[in-house]
Amino acid sequence: MGKVILDISMSLDGFIAGLNDNQEQPLGANGEIIHEWLFSGDQPSRYNDFFRLSSINKEVFDGSIPDIGAMVVGRRTFDIVNGWGGSHPIQGIPIFIVTHEAPENYLENHTSFTFVTDGIKSAIEQANKAANGKNISIGAASIAQQCVQAKLLDEMHLHISPILLGNGIRLFDQIGQEHIKLESKEVVDGSDVVHVKYKILY
Numbered sequence: 001m002g003k004v005i006l007d008i009s010m011s012l013d014g015f016i017a018g019l020n021d022n023q024e025q026p027l028g029a030n031g032e033i034i035h036e037w038l039f040s041g042d043q044p045s046r047y048n049d050f051f052r053l054s055s056i057n058k059e060v061f062d063g064s065i066p067d068i069g070a071m072v073v074g075r076r077t078f079d080i081v082n083g084w085g086g087s088h089p090i091q092g093i094p095i096f097i098v099t100h101e102a103p104e105n106y107l108e109n110h111t112s113f114t115f116v117t118d119g120i121k122s123a124i125e126q127a128n129k130a131a132n133g134k135n136i137s138i139g140a141a142s143i144a145q146q147c148v149q150a151k152l153l154d155e156m157h158l159h160i161s162p163i164l165l166g167n168g169i170r171l172f173d174q175i176g177q178e179h180i181k182l183e184s185k186e187v188v189d190g191s192d193v194v195h196v197k198y199k200i201l202y
């Protein structure tokens with residue numbers, strides 16, 4: 001089985017989006033700075049020139065993609081980005097969306113979507129089959145929290161942006177009462193972002 005990895009951008013004070021996230025402002029009030037590192041450089045990503053990165057940020061971003069075999073996200077993320085218009089910016093990777101009820105209509109162009117209505121464990125199992133030995137990348141707060149609680153998460157790859165957002169959607173909320181030790185695997189001082197990798201020691 002590949003690893004289950006939380007790969008997400010966040011503010012230094014732990015928010016992955018500001019308040020009032022919606023389709024007009026997917027990362028909420030003042031939240032766009034969390035993703036600024038993806039667009040503030042002059043080098044296109046090898047996988048989609050929509051992303052314009054500095055050379056150090058490109059190394060980190062492009063370097064992570066070949067190892068991803070599937071993604072798992074929550075329904076709010078899917079709805080807020082309007083299902084990526086049917087094509088996630090990184091194409092060719094199947095996406096599993098955890099939800100209470102699959103939508104009746106949605107666009108599916110270059111990305112395969114599977115709606116999982118029987119919980120996070122099932123979503124990870126299904127993603128694992130599709131990933132065929134590669135890693136499963138998870139995104140969004142609720143999915144990360146459930147994976148931590150169920151001890152399904154192996155690593156966290158965090159991209160920490162230089163802002164104290166103050167409020168919004170907190171990544172490390174509802175992760176239980178027990179402390180969780182981490183092992184630092186890598187720290188890269190990027191441009192306007194710090195990339196850190198941790199292994200989770202349950």
Ligand SMILES: NC(=O)c1ccc[n+]([C@@H]2O[C@H](COP(=O)([O-])OP(=O)(O)OC[C@H]3O[C@@H](n4cnc5c(N)ncnc54)[C@H](OP(=O)(O)O)[C@@H]3O)[C@@H](O)[C@H]2O)c1
Binds near residue numbers: 007026027142
């Ligand atoms: N900073 C970043 O890099 C980054 C990356 C991705 C997303 N985001 C942001 O993260 C925010 C969304 O994250 P979020 O944590 O609020 O929401 P989310 O994880 O995207 O979605 C939560 C929703 O998923 C469904 N769900 C989750 N677990 C479930 C379960 N076990 N069983 C059934 N349904 C389940 C529920 O929706 P239903 O009840 O409707 O089915 C739930 O309300 C957005 O602002 C998005 O833009 C940020």
